Amino acid sequence: MTTPLHFLHLTDLHMPPPGALLRGIDVAARVEAMLAAIAERHGPQGPLPAAFAVVTGDLTRDGEAAAYGRLREALARLPFPAHLMLGNHDDRAAFRAAFPGAPADGEGFVQQALPGPAGLCLLLDTLDQGQAGGRLCDRRLAWLEARLAESEGPVLLFLHHPPLPVGIGGMDAIGLRESAALWEVLAPHRARLRHLFHGHLHRPIAGSWRGIPLSSHRGPAFEVALTSASGRTEVSARLPPCYALARLEGGDLVVHTEELAGTA
Ligand SMILES: [Fe+2]
Ligand SMILES: [Fe+2]
Structure with missing residues:
Protein backbone atom coordinates (compact mmCIF):
# COMPACT_ATOMS: atom_id res chain seq x y z
CA MET A 1 0.00 0.00 0.00
CA THR A 2 1.37 3.42 -0.93
CA THR A 3 1.27 6.58 1.19
CA PRO A 4 -0.77 9.38 -0.40
CA LEU A 5 0.95 12.68 -1.15
CA HIS A 6 -0.98 15.88 -0.61
CA PHE A 7 -0.25 19.29 -2.04
CA LEU A 8 -2.31 22.45 -2.35
CA HIS A 9 -3.33 24.43 -5.39
CA LEU A 10 -3.90 28.08 -4.45
CA THR A 11 -4.72 30.71 -7.02
CA ASP A 12 -5.72 34.33 -7.62
CA LEU A 13 -4.91 35.75 -4.20
CA HIS A 14 -4.97 39.34 -5.57
CA MET A 15 -3.38 40.67 -2.36
CA PRO A 16 -3.82 44.47 -2.20
CA PRO A 17 -1.34 46.87 -0.57
CA PRO A 18 -1.89 47.59 3.16
CA GLY A 19 -5.10 49.51 3.80
CA ALA A 20 -6.49 48.96 0.30
CA LEU A 21 -9.54 47.10 -0.93
CA LEU A 22 -10.23 45.53 -4.32
CA ARG A 23 -13.59 46.36 -5.90
CA GLY A 24 -14.78 47.22 -2.39
CA ILE A 25 -13.83 43.75 -1.11
CA ASP A 26 -11.45 43.25 1.85
CA VAL A 27 -9.40 40.71 -0.09
CA ALA A 28 -6.48 40.77 2.36
CA ALA A 29 -8.75 39.60 5.19
CA ARG A 30 -10.02 36.76 3.01
CA VAL A 31 -6.52 35.68 1.98
CA GLU A 32 -5.17 35.85 5.51
CA ALA A 33 -8.12 33.88 6.91
CA MET A 34 -7.63 31.22 4.26
CA LEU A 35 -3.90 30.91 4.94
CA ALA A 36 -4.54 30.61 8.69
CA ALA A 37 -7.03 27.80 8.10
CA ILE A 38 -4.64 26.06 5.70
CA ALA A 39 -1.73 26.27 8.17
CA GLU A 40 -3.86 24.58 10.80
CA ARG A 41 -5.36 21.91 8.57
CA HIS A 42 -2.38 21.09 6.37
CA GLY A 43 0.61 21.68 8.63
CA PRO A 44 2.64 18.72 9.95
CA GLN A 45 0.30 18.33 12.96
CA GLY A 46 -2.92 18.83 10.97
CA PRO A 47 -5.33 16.15 9.75
CA LEU A 48 -4.08 16.31 6.13
CA PRO A 49 -0.44 17.46 6.03
CA ALA A 50 0.60 18.93 2.69
CA ALA A 51 4.08 18.72 1.20
CA PHE A 52 3.90 22.04 -0.64
CA ALA A 53 1.59 24.55 -2.32
CA VAL A 54 1.62 25.97 -5.83
CA VAL A 55 0.07 29.42 -6.30
CA THR A 56 -0.97 29.85 -9.92
CA GLY A 57 -0.70 33.59 -10.25
CA ASP A 58 -2.49 36.86 -9.77
CA LEU A 59 -0.58 37.12 -6.52
CA THR A 60 -1.37 40.80 -6.01
CA ARG A 61 -4.05 43.37 -6.81
CA ASP A 62 -1.92 45.12 -9.41
CA GLY A 63 1.75 44.25 -8.95
CA GLU A 64 2.37 46.84 -6.20
CA ALA A 65 5.64 46.50 -4.25
CA ALA A 66 3.78 46.93 -0.95
CA ALA A 67 1.33 44.20 -1.92
CA TYR A 68 4.18 41.74 -2.50
CA GLY A 69 5.60 42.66 0.90
CA ARG A 70 2.27 42.00 2.52
CA LEU A 71 1.91 38.72 0.66
CA ARG A 72 5.39 37.62 1.74
CA GLU A 73 4.43 38.17 5.37
CA ALA A 74 1.13 36.34 4.97
CA LEU A 75 2.74 33.34 3.26
CA ALA A 76 5.39 33.08 5.98
CA ARG A 77 2.79 31.44 8.19
CA LEU A 78 2.57 28.38 5.93
CA PRO A 79 4.54 25.46 7.41
CA PHE A 80 5.53 24.14 3.96
CA PRO A 81 6.99 25.70 0.77
CA ALA A 82 4.71 27.80 -1.45
CA HIS A 83 5.86 27.93 -5.07
CA LEU A 84 4.74 31.25 -6.54
CA MET A 85 3.74 31.90 -10.15
CA LEU A 86 2.72 35.05 -11.99
CA GLY A 87 -0.59 36.10 -13.51
CA ASN A 88 -1.74 39.12 -15.46
CA HIS A 89 -2.17 41.18 -12.27
CA ASP A 90 1.50 40.70 -11.35
CA ASP A 91 4.66 42.64 -12.10
CA ARG A 92 7.78 40.58 -12.74
CA ALA A 93 10.28 43.16 -11.45
CA ALA A 94 8.31 43.99 -8.30
CA PHE A 95 7.83 40.27 -7.65
CA ARG A 96 11.55 39.58 -7.98
CA ALA A 97 12.39 42.49 -5.68
CA ALA A 98 10.12 41.09 -2.97
CA PHE A 99 11.08 37.45 -3.54
CA PRO A 100 14.76 37.55 -4.58
CA GLY A 101 15.04 33.78 -4.25
CA ALA A 102 12.27 33.24 -6.82
CA PRO A 103 13.06 30.85 -9.65
CA ALA A 104 14.46 32.08 -12.95
CA ASP A 105 14.48 30.09 -16.17
CA GLY A 106 17.58 31.79 -17.61
CA GLU A 107 15.45 33.90 -19.98
CA GLY A 108 14.00 36.25 -17.37
CA PHE A 109 10.75 34.37 -16.80
CA VAL A 110 9.48 32.91 -13.54
CA GLN A 111 9.38 29.29 -14.62
CA GLN A 112 10.60 26.23 -12.77
CA ALA A 113 10.67 22.44 -12.90
CA LEU A 114 10.12 20.73 -9.56
CA PRO A 115 10.89 17.01 -9.52
CA GLY A 116 9.39 15.04 -6.67
CA PRO A 117 7.23 12.12 -5.64
CA ALA A 118 4.24 13.79 -7.35
CA GLY A 119 6.08 13.62 -10.66
CA LEU A 120 7.68 16.53 -12.46
CA CYS A 121 5.80 19.76 -11.73
CA LEU A 122 6.32 22.31 -14.51
CA LEU A 123 5.37 25.85 -13.51
CA LEU A 124 4.96 28.21 -16.46
CA ASP A 125 4.99 32.01 -16.68
CA THR A 126 2.18 33.30 -18.92
CA LEU A 127 2.44 36.96 -17.89
CA ASP A 128 2.49 39.43 -20.80
CA GLN A 129 3.44 42.49 -18.78
CA ALA A 149 12.97 16.32 -23.37
CA GLU A 150 15.43 15.83 -20.50
CA SER A 151 12.98 14.09 -18.16
CA GLU A 152 10.74 11.06 -18.02
CA GLY A 153 7.78 9.98 -15.91
CA PRO A 154 4.54 11.75 -14.98
CA VAL A 155 4.17 15.51 -15.45
CA LEU A 156 1.85 17.99 -13.74
CA LEU A 157 1.44 21.33 -15.53
CA PHE A 158 0.68 24.65 -13.85
CA LEU A 159 -0.13 27.92 -15.64
CA HIS A 160 -2.21 30.97 -14.83
CA HIS A 161 -4.12 31.41 -18.09
CA PRO A 162 -6.17 28.38 -19.19
CA PRO A 163 -5.36 27.14 -22.70
CA LEU A 164 -8.98 26.89 -23.84
CA PRO A 165 -12.14 29.02 -23.94
CA VAL A 166 -14.75 28.22 -21.30
CA GLY A 167 -17.77 30.13 -22.59
CA ILE A 168 -17.44 33.23 -20.41
CA GLY A 169 -16.87 35.90 -23.01
CA GLY A 170 -15.04 38.49 -20.92
CA MET A 171 -12.59 35.87 -19.64
CA ASP A 172 -12.18 34.03 -22.95
CA ALA A 173 -11.14 37.36 -24.48
CA ILE A 174 -8.13 37.45 -22.13
CA GLY A 175 -7.06 33.82 -22.39
CA LEU A 176 -3.77 32.27 -23.51
CA ARG A 177 -2.76 33.38 -27.00
CA GLU A 178 -0.37 30.54 -27.84
CA SER A 179 -2.44 27.51 -26.86
CA ALA A 180 -1.86 25.86 -30.27
CA ALA A 181 1.92 26.33 -29.95
CA LEU A 182 1.77 25.00 -26.40
CA TRP A 183 0.05 21.89 -27.63
CA GLU A 184 2.73 21.35 -30.29
CA VAL A 185 5.32 21.19 -27.51
CA LEU A 186 3.20 18.98 -25.27
CA ALA A 187 1.79 16.54 -27.82
CA PRO A 188 4.89 14.27 -28.08
CA HIS A 189 4.70 13.80 -24.31
CA ARG A 190 0.94 13.35 -24.11
CA ALA A 191 1.12 9.99 -22.29
CA ARG A 192 3.06 11.61 -19.42
CA LEU A 193 0.74 14.56 -18.84
CA ARG A 194 -1.41 13.74 -15.81
CA HIS A 195 -3.09 17.05 -15.05
CA LEU A 196 -3.14 20.75 -15.77
CA PHE A 197 -3.81 23.22 -12.94
CA HIS A 198 -4.71 26.76 -13.92
CA GLY A 199 -6.11 29.98 -12.42
CA HIS A 200 -7.44 33.24 -13.87
CA LEU A 201 -11.12 32.29 -14.12
CA HIS A 202 -12.13 32.64 -10.46
CA ARG A 203 -14.51 29.72 -10.80
CA PRO A 204 -14.57 26.01 -9.93
CA ILE A 205 -13.63 24.31 -13.20
CA ALA A 206 -13.11 20.68 -14.18
CA GLY A 207 -12.69 19.35 -17.68
CA SER A 208 -10.01 18.44 -20.18
CA TRP A 209 -7.97 20.07 -22.93
CA ARG A 210 -6.81 17.84 -25.80
CA GLY A 211 -7.41 14.94 -23.42
CA ILE A 212 -5.41 16.40 -20.52
CA PRO A 213 -7.52 16.61 -17.34
CA LEU A 214 -7.61 20.11 -15.87
CA SER A 215 -8.98 21.91 -12.86
CA SER A 216 -9.18 25.30 -11.24
CA HIS A 217 -11.19 27.02 -8.53
CA ARG A 218 -12.35 30.38 -7.32
CA GLY A 219 -9.51 31.24 -4.96
CA PRO A 220 -9.96 33.48 -1.93
CA ALA A 221 -10.46 36.91 -3.50
CA PHE A 222 -13.75 36.99 -5.47
CA GLU A 223 -15.82 34.97 -7.91
CA VAL A 224 -16.63 35.57 -11.58
CA ALA A 225 -20.29 35.02 -12.46
CA LEU A 226 -21.06 32.13 -14.82
CA THR A 227 -23.61 34.35 -16.51
CA SER A 228 -21.15 37.12 -17.34
CA ALA A 229 -20.96 35.60 -20.79
CA SER A 230 -21.84 38.67 -22.78
CA GLY A 231 -18.38 40.18 -22.58
CA ARG A 232 -18.75 42.09 -19.33
CA THR A 233 -17.20 40.18 -16.43
CA GLU A 234 -19.30 40.38 -13.26
CA VAL A 235 -17.57 39.70 -9.95
CA SER A 236 -18.62 39.52 -6.28
CA ALA A 237 -17.45 38.16 -2.93
CA ARG A 238 -20.73 36.45 -2.11
CA LEU A 239 -19.04 33.05 -1.81
CA PRO A 240 -16.33 32.15 0.74
CA PRO A 241 -12.59 31.80 0.02
CA CYS A 242 -11.53 28.45 -1.36
CA TYR A 243 -8.48 26.39 -2.32
CA ALA A 244 -7.81 22.92 -3.68
CA LEU A 245 -6.17 19.88 -2.12
CA ALA A 246 -4.55 17.46 -4.56
CA ARG A 247 -4.15 13.86 -3.42
CA LEU A 248 -1.83 11.55 -5.30
CA GLU A 249 -1.71 7.87 -4.58
CA GLY A 250 -0.35 5.09 -6.72
CA GLY A 251 -0.42 7.26 -9.83
CA ASP A 252 -4.02 8.35 -9.32
CA LEU A 253 -4.92 11.98 -8.68
CA VAL A 254 -7.94 13.46 -6.89
CA VAL A 255 -8.48 17.22 -6.61
CA HIS A 256 -10.74 18.44 -3.81
CA THR A 257 -12.05 21.99 -3.99
CA GLU A 258 -12.47 23.16 -0.41
CA GLU A 259 -14.77 26.01 0.59
CA LEU A 260 -13.94 27.92 3.76
CA ALA A 261 -17.35 29.20 4.86
CA GLY A 262 -17.20 31.32 8.00
CA THR A 263 -13.55 32.33 7.62
CA ALA A 264 -14.09 35.73 6.01
FE1 LIG B 1 -7.34 36.62 -11.00
FE1 LIG C 1 -5.74 36.48 -14.16
Missing part, protein backbone atom coordinates in the same frame (compact mmCIF):
# COMPACT_ATOMS: atom_id res chain seq x y z
CA GLY A 130 0.76 45.18 -18.95
CA GLN A 131 -1.75 42.95 -20.77
CA ALA A 132 -4.67 40.95 -19.38
CA GLY A 133 -4.27 38.06 -21.81
CA GLY A 134 -1.54 35.42 -21.45
CA ARG A 135 1.47 34.62 -23.63
CA LEU A 136 3.87 31.72 -23.97
CA CYS A 137 6.49 33.15 -26.31
CA ASP A 138 9.06 31.03 -28.16
CA ARG A 139 11.62 31.41 -25.36
CA ARG A 140 9.20 30.17 -22.72
CA LEU A 141 8.06 27.30 -24.91
CA ALA A 142 11.68 26.35 -25.66
CA TRP A 143 12.32 26.11 -21.93
CA LEU A 144 9.29 23.85 -21.56
CA GLU A 145 10.36 21.70 -24.50
CA ALA A 146 13.84 21.25 -22.99
CA ARG A 147 12.46 20.28 -19.56
CA LEU A 148 10.20 17.67 -21.15
Whole structure:
Protein backbone atom coordinates (compact mmCIF):
# COMPACT_ATOMS: atom_id res chain seq x y z
CA MET A 1 0.00 0.00 0.00
CA THR A 2 1.37 3.42 -0.93
CA THR A 3 1.27 6.58 1.19
CA PRO A 4 -0.77 9.38 -0.40
CA LEU A 5 0.95 12.68 -1.15
CA HIS A 6 -0.98 15.88 -0.61
CA PHE A 7 -0.25 19.29 -2.04
CA LEU A 8 -2.31 22.45 -2.35
CA HIS A 9 -3.33 24.43 -5.39
CA LEU A 10 -3.90 28.08 -4.45
CA THR A 11 -4.72 30.71 -7.02
CA ASP A 12 -5.72 34.33 -7.62
CA LEU A 13 -4.91 35.75 -4.20
CA HIS A 14 -4.97 39.34 -5.57
CA MET A 15 -3.38 40.67 -2.36
CA PRO A 16 -3.82 44.47 -2.20
CA PRO A 17 -1.34 46.87 -0.57
CA PRO A 18 -1.89 47.59 3.16
CA GLY A 19 -5.10 49.51 3.80
CA ALA A 20 -6.49 48.96 0.30
CA LEU A 21 -9.54 47.10 -0.93
CA LEU A 22 -10.23 45.53 -4.32
CA ARG A 23 -13.59 46.36 -5.90
CA GLY A 24 -14.78 47.22 -2.39
CA ILE A 25 -13.83 43.75 -1.11
CA ASP A 26 -11.45 43.25 1.85
CA VAL A 27 -9.40 40.71 -0.09
CA ALA A 28 -6.48 40.77 2.36
CA ALA A 29 -8.75 39.60 5.19
CA ARG A 30 -10.02 36.76 3.01
CA VAL A 31 -6.52 35.68 1.98
CA GLU A 32 -5.17 35.85 5.51
CA ALA A 33 -8.12 33.88 6.91
CA MET A 34 -7.63 31.22 4.26
CA LEU A 35 -3.90 30.91 4.94
CA ALA A 36 -4.54 30.61 8.69
CA ALA A 37 -7.03 27.80 8.10
CA ILE A 38 -4.64 26.06 5.70
CA ALA A 39 -1.73 26.27 8.17
CA GLU A 40 -3.86 24.58 10.80
CA ARG A 41 -5.36 21.91 8.57
CA HIS A 42 -2.38 21.09 6.37
CA GLY A 43 0.61 21.68 8.63
CA PRO A 44 2.64 18.72 9.95
CA GLN A 45 0.30 18.33 12.96
CA GLY A 46 -2.92 18.83 10.97
CA PRO A 47 -5.33 16.15 9.75
CA LEU A 48 -4.08 16.31 6.13
CA PRO A 49 -0.44 17.46 6.03
CA ALA A 50 0.60 18.93 2.69
CA ALA A 51 4.08 18.72 1.20
CA PHE A 52 3.90 22.04 -0.64
CA ALA A 53 1.59 24.55 -2.32
CA VAL A 54 1.62 25.97 -5.83
CA VAL A 55 0.07 29.42 -6.30
CA THR A 56 -0.97 29.85 -9.92
CA GLY A 57 -0.70 33.59 -10.25
CA ASP A 58 -2.49 36.86 -9.77
CA LEU A 59 -0.58 37.12 -6.52
CA THR A 60 -1.37 40.80 -6.01
CA ARG A 61 -4.05 43.37 -6.81
CA ASP A 62 -1.92 45.12 -9.41
CA GLY A 63 1.75 44.25 -8.95
CA GLU A 64 2.37 46.84 -6.20
CA ALA A 65 5.64 46.50 -4.25
CA ALA A 66 3.78 46.93 -0.95
CA ALA A 67 1.33 44.20 -1.92
CA TYR A 68 4.18 41.74 -2.50
CA GLY A 69 5.60 42.66 0.90
CA ARG A 70 2.27 42.00 2.52
CA LEU A 71 1.91 38.72 0.66
CA ARG A 72 5.39 37.62 1.74
CA GLU A 73 4.43 38.17 5.37
CA ALA A 74 1.13 36.34 4.97
CA LEU A 75 2.74 33.34 3.26
CA ALA A 76 5.39 33.08 5.98
CA ARG A 77 2.79 31.44 8.19
CA LEU A 78 2.57 28.38 5.93
CA PRO A 79 4.54 25.46 7.41
CA PHE A 80 5.53 24.14 3.96
CA PRO A 81 6.99 25.70 0.77
CA ALA A 82 4.71 27.80 -1.45
CA HIS A 83 5.86 27.93 -5.07
CA LEU A 84 4.74 31.25 -6.54
CA MET A 85 3.74 31.90 -10.15
CA LEU A 86 2.72 35.05 -11.99
CA GLY A 87 -0.59 36.10 -13.51
CA ASN A 88 -1.74 39.12 -15.46
CA HIS A 89 -2.17 41.18 -12.27
CA ASP A 90 1.50 40.70 -11.35
CA ASP A 91 4.66 42.64 -12.10
CA ARG A 92 7.78 40.58 -12.74
CA ALA A 93 10.28 43.16 -11.45
CA ALA A 94 8.31 43.99 -8.30
CA PHE A 95 7.83 40.27 -7.65
CA ARG A 96 11.55 39.58 -7.98
CA ALA A 97 12.39 42.49 -5.68
CA ALA A 98 10.12 41.09 -2.97
CA PHE A 99 11.08 37.45 -3.54
CA PRO A 100 14.76 37.55 -4.58
CA GLY A 101 15.04 33.78 -4.25
CA ALA A 102 12.27 33.24 -6.82
CA PRO A 103 13.06 30.85 -9.65
CA ALA A 104 14.46 32.08 -12.95
CA ASP A 105 14.48 30.09 -16.17
CA GLY A 106 17.58 31.79 -17.61
CA GLU A 107 15.45 33.90 -19.98
CA GLY A 108 14.00 36.25 -17.37
CA PHE A 109 10.75 34.37 -16.80
CA VAL A 110 9.48 32.91 -13.54
CA GLN A 111 9.38 29.29 -14.62
CA GLN A 112 10.60 26.23 -12.77
CA ALA A 113 10.67 22.44 -12.90
CA LEU A 114 10.12 20.73 -9.56
CA PRO A 115 10.89 17.01 -9.52
CA GLY A 116 9.39 15.04 -6.67
CA PRO A 117 7.23 12.12 -5.64
CA ALA A 118 4.24 13.79 -7.35
CA GLY A 119 6.08 13.62 -10.66
CA LEU A 120 7.68 16.53 -12.46
CA CYS A 121 5.80 19.76 -11.73
CA LEU A 122 6.32 22.31 -14.51
CA LEU A 123 5.37 25.85 -13.51
CA LEU A 124 4.96 28.21 -16.46
CA ASP A 125 4.99 32.01 -16.68
CA THR A 126 2.18 33.30 -18.92
CA LEU A 127 2.44 36.96 -17.89
CA ASP A 128 2.49 39.43 -20.80
CA GLN A 129 3.44 42.49 -18.78
CA GLY A 130 0.76 45.18 -18.95
CA GLN A 131 -1.75 42.95 -20.77
CA ALA A 132 -4.67 40.95 -19.38
CA GLY A 133 -4.27 38.06 -21.81
CA GLY A 134 -1.54 35.42 -21.45
CA ARG A 135 1.47 34.62 -23.63
CA LEU A 136 3.87 31.72 -23.97
CA CYS A 137 6.49 33.15 -26.31
CA ASP A 138 9.06 31.03 -28.16
CA ARG A 139 11.62 31.41 -25.36
CA ARG A 140 9.20 30.17 -22.72
CA LEU A 141 8.06 27.30 -24.91
CA ALA A 142 11.68 26.35 -25.66
CA TRP A 143 12.32 26.11 -21.93
CA LEU A 144 9.29 23.85 -21.56
CA GLU A 145 10.36 21.70 -24.50
CA ALA A 146 13.84 21.25 -22.99
CA ARG A 147 12.46 20.28 -19.56
CA LEU A 148 10.20 17.67 -21.15
CA ALA A 149 12.97 16.32 -23.37
CA GLU A 150 15.43 15.83 -20.50
CA SER A 151 12.98 14.09 -18.16
CA GLU A 152 10.74 11.06 -18.02
CA GLY A 153 7.78 9.98 -15.91
CA PRO A 154 4.54 11.75 -14.98
CA VAL A 155 4.17 15.51 -15.45
CA LEU A 156 1.85 17.99 -13.74
CA LEU A 157 1.44 21.33 -15.53
CA PHE A 158 0.68 24.65 -13.85
CA LEU A 159 -0.13 27.92 -15.64
CA HIS A 160 -2.21 30.97 -14.83
CA HIS A 161 -4.12 31.41 -18.09
CA PRO A 162 -6.17 28.38 -19.19
CA PRO A 163 -5.36 27.14 -22.70
CA LEU A 164 -8.98 26.89 -23.84
CA PRO A 165 -12.14 29.02 -23.94
CA VAL A 166 -14.75 28.22 -21.30
CA GLY A 167 -17.77 30.13 -22.59
CA ILE A 168 -17.44 33.23 -20.41
CA GLY A 169 -16.87 35.90 -23.01
CA GLY A 170 -15.04 38.49 -20.92
CA MET A 171 -12.59 35.87 -19.64
CA ASP A 172 -12.18 34.03 -22.95
CA ALA A 173 -11.14 37.36 -24.48
CA ILE A 174 -8.13 37.45 -22.13
CA GLY A 175 -7.06 33.82 -22.39
CA LEU A 176 -3.77 32.27 -23.51
CA ARG A 177 -2.76 33.38 -27.00
CA GLU A 178 -0.37 30.54 -27.84
CA SER A 179 -2.44 27.51 -26.86
CA ALA A 180 -1.86 25.86 -30.27
CA ALA A 181 1.92 26.33 -29.95
CA LEU A 182 1.77 25.00 -26.40
CA TRP A 183 0.05 21.89 -27.63
CA GLU A 184 2.73 21.35 -30.29
CA VAL A 185 5.32 21.19 -27.51
CA LEU A 186 3.20 18.98 -25.27
CA ALA A 187 1.79 16.54 -27.82
CA PRO A 188 4.89 14.27 -28.08
CA HIS A 189 4.70 13.80 -24.31
CA ARG A 190 0.94 13.35 -24.11
CA ALA A 191 1.12 9.99 -22.29
CA ARG A 192 3.06 11.61 -19.42
CA LEU A 193 0.74 14.56 -18.84
CA ARG A 194 -1.41 13.74 -15.81
CA HIS A 195 -3.09 17.05 -15.05
CA LEU A 196 -3.14 20.75 -15.77
CA PHE A 197 -3.81 23.22 -12.94
CA HIS A 198 -4.71 26.76 -13.92
CA GLY A 199 -6.11 29.98 -12.42
CA HIS A 200 -7.44 33.24 -13.87
CA LEU A 201 -11.12 32.29 -14.12
CA HIS A 202 -12.13 32.64 -10.46
CA ARG A 203 -14.51 29.72 -10.80
CA PRO A 204 -14.57 26.01 -9.93
CA ILE A 205 -13.63 24.31 -13.20
CA ALA A 206 -13.11 20.68 -14.18
CA GLY A 207 -12.69 19.35 -17.68
CA SER A 208 -10.01 18.44 -20.18
CA TRP A 209 -7.97 20.07 -22.93
CA ARG A 210 -6.81 17.84 -25.80
CA GLY A 211 -7.41 14.94 -23.42
CA ILE A 212 -5.41 16.40 -20.52
CA PRO A 213 -7.52 16.61 -17.34
CA LEU A 214 -7.61 20.11 -15.87
CA SER A 215 -8.98 21.91 -12.86
CA SER A 216 -9.18 25.30 -11.24
CA HIS A 217 -11.19 27.02 -8.53
CA ARG A 218 -12.35 30.38 -7.32
CA GLY A 219 -9.51 31.24 -4.96
CA PRO A 220 -9.96 33.48 -1.93
CA ALA A 221 -10.46 36.91 -3.50
CA PHE A 222 -13.75 36.99 -5.47
CA GLU A 223 -15.82 34.97 -7.91
CA VAL A 224 -16.63 35.57 -11.58
CA ALA A 225 -20.29 35.02 -12.46
CA LEU A 226 -21.06 32.13 -14.82
CA THR A 227 -23.61 34.35 -16.51
CA SER A 228 -21.15 37.12 -17.34
CA ALA A 229 -20.96 35.60 -20.79
CA SER A 230 -21.84 38.67 -22.78
CA GLY A 231 -18.38 40.18 -22.58
CA ARG A 232 -18.75 42.09 -19.33
CA THR A 233 -17.20 40.18 -16.43
CA GLU A 234 -19.30 40.38 -13.26
CA VAL A 235 -17.57 39.70 -9.95
CA SER A 236 -18.62 39.52 -6.28
CA ALA A 237 -17.45 38.16 -2.93
CA ARG A 238 -20.73 36.45 -2.11
CA LEU A 239 -19.04 33.05 -1.81
CA PRO A 240 -16.33 32.15 0.74
CA PRO A 241 -12.59 31.80 0.02
CA CYS A 242 -11.53 28.45 -1.36
CA TYR A 243 -8.48 26.39 -2.32
CA ALA A 244 -7.81 22.92 -3.68
CA LEU A 245 -6.17 19.88 -2.12
CA ALA A 246 -4.55 17.46 -4.56
CA ARG A 247 -4.15 13.86 -3.42
CA LEU A 248 -1.83 11.55 -5.30
CA GLU A 249 -1.71 7.87 -4.58
CA GLY A 250 -0.35 5.09 -6.72
CA GLY A 251 -0.42 7.26 -9.83
CA ASP A 252 -4.02 8.35 -9.32
CA LEU A 253 -4.92 11.98 -8.68
CA VAL A 254 -7.94 13.46 -6.89
CA VAL A 255 -8.48 17.22 -6.61
CA HIS A 256 -10.74 18.44 -3.81
CA THR A 257 -12.05 21.99 -3.99
CA GLU A 258 -12.47 23.16 -0.41
CA GLU A 259 -14.77 26.01 0.59
CA LEU A 260 -13.94 27.92 3.76
CA ALA A 261 -17.35 29.20 4.86
CA GLY A 262 -17.20 31.32 8.00
CA THR A 263 -13.55 32.33 7.62
CA ALA A 264 -14.09 35.73 6.01
FE1 LIG B 1 -7.34 36.62 -11.00
FE1 LIG C 1 -5.74 36.48 -14.16
